[in-house]
Amino acid sequence: MKKIVVLGSINVDTILNIARLPLPGETMAMRDRSVAGGGKGANQAIAAVRAGAETSFISKVGKDHASDFMMDTFKNDNLNVDHVTEDEKAGTGKAYILLDEKGQNSILVYGGANQTITAEDIHEAEESISAADCVIAQFETPIPATIEMFKIARKNGVTTILNPAPANGDIPKELLENTDIITPNEIEAEAITGVKVTDVDSMKAASEEFHKLGVKTVIITVGSKGSFYSLVDNKYGFVNAFKVKAVDTTAAGDTFIGYLAANLNKDLSNLEEAMTIASKASSFTVQVQGAQNSIPYKKQVKL
Template identity: 55%
Template sequence: MAKKIAVLGSINVDTTYHVQRFPMPGETISAGSKSSAPGGKGANQAVAAARSGAKTWFIGMVGADNEGKFMREALQEDHIDTKLIGIDELHGTGTALITLDAEGQNDIMVYGGANQAMTTEVLKNADAVFEEIDFLISQFETPQAVTAEAFKQAKEHGVTTILNPAPAHEILPELLQYTDVVIPNDSESFVLTGIKITDEDSMLKSAEWFKQQGAKNLLITLGSKGVFYCTPHGHGMVPAFKVKAVDTTAAGDTFIGALASQLDDDLSNVADALVYAQRASSLTVQKMGAMPSIPTGEEVKAALAE
């Protein structure tokens, strides 16, 4: 049966400049080309979940502008329910400026806009959705206070909450108290815990730190090394798939959305779900753009069968 997932998070229109290399401080360089596409960590994660077969809702904010209309329509094209996307009359829709080099690496500047202006008002009609869903996912591109309130409400309905603390910065203590699964990368984990990720022991210590804060399940993404997981069912590593990356934008978001689409509520199938999520992410990095590069469930399953 298809999973039911809501994503509370950011909506951005991504503009990508394609360059041979990143500029030095004070240097002006030429971009070979420029492209625009729907994006934002929250929107990407929702699309990844929906394309992998999950029934998906989105909770967020856009501006009263063309970009906001464009983003709502983009989500609807993937059959994502957008009724809980509010319209902010004072702030524009979020945007991201991405510089992508010839090796497929990127740096990103984000204008939060309506994403950062979001308040708990966006949750006023969310109870009916929380009553239906299996998982609620959020990130750090929208206010943590809104996420904390959403997670608290969702927990009252028996929903499993998933936090992707990216981009990493100081975390509200109460947020982790309502978090079931936390999914940072190694650098984000270090920012939050102060524990440098070097080996299995450091990852287990990180898992214990998160557990003491309230989050019982930890997944640390390690790029080309794979994913470490620690849950009450056990811990281990799931290796990454080796591919040539063209554009790493949305790789992590694809991983999280795809993972949630496969995960059992009690996380008992976490290792298998991680293999699926890793494969989905490996397909994303082989194409250009954020949302356009996210694979369907059929594409992931075909790749796994190779």
């Protein structure tokens, strides 16, 4: 069984169902409202554990009811939360998701306790990081903590996966130099490399920029089209998405990354197969409204 450590955010998502995004100054009625567990880190950790990996999570919550709600969710999935700690002052993270009738979303995030994670918290989890097959991080928690985790992972031969989301065009060189696999979507790829991603040629061009920055493996996800990969030895390819009717795209990318990590061999010998499984898992996620509740279990994801 793969051992995975995820560093990342915990958010309680409030989902607001609307016909379309409002115009500036416009007041609109909502069609519905619901609450679910979210946060890119938590989503990816749950995806990894549901994909069959032994998964540990590094994060922070506040001392509030939202924390209780999230911790109960984690325990139900047997996610290891030994390194999820409480912050004395900040509240548990929150996200407000505007979801239109086409399944597309816009998200507003309150970072809260997610923004208080430090390098010291990473050192508390050093034993788990060193024993892992793979570690994963995103940009909803402080970058210095991610750099520290990736440095510990690299020192111990552990694969590092960076999901550069939300988009950030100013990534420290030290982080990229310690990243084995980077997984941007087309918007994030453009923000980092300056290359507008529209087709395979532009995906290759963006990937070359990542390789120049020191990242050996690039996977660019392009929503309902699929995902592109590029290796530093000039091998590349494209994996088509599974065609389904999308209800809500929230957590689709997170599901992809969790399933990818849980299925990928260290030598990348099964890269296309792992990407295909991850894509299949994501196709289940987009058919259900919500984040963590929409992430499928391994037994559902059959090729």
